[in-house]
Amino acid sequence: MVLADDLIWQDRLARALEASGAEASRAKTAPELDRALECADFAVIDLTSRAYDPLLAIERARSAGARVLAVGQHDDLELRKRAVARGAERVFAYRKLFEDGPATLERWLRTGTPVAQ
Helix, strand or coil: CEECCCHHHHHHHHHHHHHCCCCCCEECCHHHHHHHHHHCCEEEEECCCCCCCHHHHHHHHHHCCCEEEEEECCCCHHHHHHHHHHCCCEEEEHHHHHHHHHHHHHHHHHHCCCCCC
């Protein structure tokens, strides 16, 4: 599942997941996240949001048993560190997922091991 309130990034992330062979539900608010987590094995969470608290969303997804990958600004190192501390397995820069999204997400989904950033 993808949580992003920016519809362009939400669509881009969902399409990258689908291209990697996964099914991707979409959410843009915390209540939509809660509904999607009922049947989600993973969550890709956009850290730049006005509609939800991204760090709380990571905690909610982890509490629901989902693996979490976050995506955000490459230069916001503090937020990226906090995302990992809250339970994100990885935090990728937007550029990485823009340039190599399907392959990066497929490796993450398949192995759960770190991939080159």
